[in-house]
Amino acid sequence: MAFVNYYELLNIQQTADEETIRQAIRTTRKRFRQLEGSPDLDQRSMAEKKIAQIAEAEKTLLDAAARQQYDAGFSQQAAAAQQAAAAQQATTGDLLDDARQYYRNGDIRNAMYAAKEATQVHREDPDAWYLRANIDVEAGDYGDANFSVNQALKFAPDAPKLYGLLGEIADAEKRYGDAEQSFRKAADLDPQNGYYVGRIAWALMDQRKNDDSLNLIRQASKSFPGDEYVKRTHINLLLTDISWNQSNNADATVFFYSNPKQVQLGKDRLLEIDSLGAINDPELKANVEKERASVMAAAARKFRWPGVGYLAGRVVLWFVIFFIIGLVFSGSEGVAMLGILVETGVIGYFAYIKMFPYGWMVNKELGGEASTKTGLQ
Numbered sequence: 001m002a003f004v005n006y007y008e009l010l011n012i013q014q015t016a017d018e019e020t021i022r023q024a025i026r027t028t029r030k031r032f033r034q035l036e037g038s039p040d041l042d043q044r045s046m047a048e049k050k051i052a053q054i055a056e057a058e059k060t061l062l063d064a065a066a067r068q069q070y071d072a073g074f075s076q077q078a079a080a081a082q083q084a085a086a087a088q089q090a091t092t093g094d095l096l097d098d099a100r101q102y103y104r105n106g107d108i109r110n111a112m113y114a115a116k117e118a119t120q121v122h123r124e125d126p127d128a129w130y131l132r133a134n135i136d137v138e139a140g141d142y143g144d145a146n147f148s149v150n151q152a153l154k155f156a157p158d159a160p161k162l163y164g165l166l167g168e169i170a171d172a173e174k175r176y177g178d179a180e181q182s183f184r185k186a187a188d189l190d191p192q193n194g195y196y197v198g199r200i201a202w203a204l205m206d207q208r209k210n211d212d213s214l215n216l217i218r219q220a221s222k223s224f225p226g227d228e229y230v231k232r233t234h235i236n237l238l239l240t241d242i243s244w245n246q247s248n249n250a251d252a253t254v255f256f257y258s259n260p261k262q263v264q265l266g267k268d269r270l271l272e273i274d275s276l277g278a279i280n281d282p283e284l285k286a287n288v289e290k291e292r293a294s295v296m297a298a299a300a301r302k303f304r305w306p307g308v309g310y311l312a313g314r315v316v317l318w319f320v321i322f323f324i325i326g327l328v329f330s331g332s333e334g335v336a337m338l339g340i341l342v343e344t345g346v347i348g349y350f351a352y353i354k355m356f357p358y359g360w361m362v363n364k365e366l367g368g369e370a371s372t373k374t375g376l377q
Contacts, residue, residue: 003077006057006070009050011140014071021061029054031172033236034202037195037229040161042104043134049106095121096128103135111135119148126156133165137172145169160189160196167199176206194224198233210241221276231276235284238269239291245376257298261376266295 007014010024032054035047060066095118102111115132122128129152136145149165156162167182180203187196197220204213217234224230245265247258257263270292279285 004053004056006053006061009053009057010061014074018062025054025058030236033232034199037198037233038164039190039193039195040134042100042131045104046106046134046138049104053106096125096131099131099135103131103138108135108138112139112141119151124155126152126154126159126162129155130159130162130165133169137165137168140172142169142173158189160186160193163189164196164199167203171199171203171206174206176203179203180207194220194227194230197224198230201233201237205237205240208244210244213237214241228280232281232284234276235273235279235288238273239287242266242269242291257294257301259376263295263298265376266291266298270295 007016010016010021010028012020012024016024029051032047032050035043036051038044038047060070095114099111099114099118102108102114112135115128115135119125119128119132129148133145133148133152136142136148146166146169149162149169152159152162163182163186167179167186170176170179170182180200183196183199183203187193187200190196198217201213201217201220204210204216214237217230217237220227220230221234242265243255246255246262248255257266270288273279273288279288
């Protein structure tokens with residue numbers, strides 16, 4: 001089997017820790033899952049290849065022994081892969097066909113070389129420029145990708161796939177508003193294609209316009225019944241909405257339920273997922289079931305406001321502490337008592353906000369969860 005540089009695939013350093021790897025896998029997989037529904041055969045083929053490689057990377061890099069073995073031979077195998085790539089570059093035939101084949105196979109290095117040569121030969125062929133732009137996106141050369149799309153638009157100004165690719169470029173650069181507009185243009189030119197509508201919905205979700213995103217994909221599910229890509233997108237957007245309405249750790253990588261409103265939203269979204277019918281994608285089905293288990297576990301947990309004993313104990317504790325501080329630093333008993341009254345007032349205020357409206361903070365403290373105040377409250 002051909003060597004694959006998993007670190008290059010995930011755009012991370014070889015020294016990346018486990019959490020960085022997990023985050024990179026989530027981000028990279030999301031991108032190629034989106035491309036699975038592309039109307040362009042080359043793009044779909046490449047995405048399928050990349051998804052398989054991501055699965056291999058996940059199994060290897062998240063297993064300590066497997067990663068150690070992979071890293072042990074990494075330098076040697078990477079050098080051999082580069083030598084093989086150089087040899088292939090020297091024996092190319094029809095450059096456009098070669099570029100397409102390299103791209104479909106996920107061999108971006110060779111594809112990039114062949115595509116740039118091909119556009120020198122096929123200067124007025126919009127498909128050649130389109131292919132080059134697709135390859136540039138995968139290589140992370142967004143400037144050249146944008147240039148190539150605009151070259152293609154000179155010869156095919158009404159091609160929806162070109163505006164779709166402009167949306168891809170904007171999405172890769174995290175310009176989600178621009179991505180939305182480009183995908184809308186593509187959808188206007190090809191209104192019978194559910195893929196572009198799905199990408200608009202993703203761009204809205206990435207802008208945190210959750211309601212707009214879900215309303216759009218719900219309408220798309222009605223307009224494109226039986227479209228597997230639209231269905232998968234609908235489910236993924238519902239799962240994303242659940243996550244972004246939960247509380248999360250400070251690094252925003254671990255989401256969990258911290259109050260009854262979040263649990264109810266999770267239940268509602270899962271019911272909507274169930275209404276869409278059977279899930280054919282094993283990975284997506286596993287994600288749904290994992291979320292269902294989290295909702296059930298959270299629903300069984302008791303979300304409660306702090307009790308009187310809890311608050312009274314805290315007030316007494318801090319009263320004693322500040323009383324001692326006041327005696328030590330005030331210099332007189334009268335001033336000490338005044339200080340104690342002020343300090344007790346401060347304690348009372350914090351005890352109040354501890355109870356109203358931030359009861360979720362007590363759940364966090366009592367449950368040992370390290371969360372930040374995010375999500376639906």
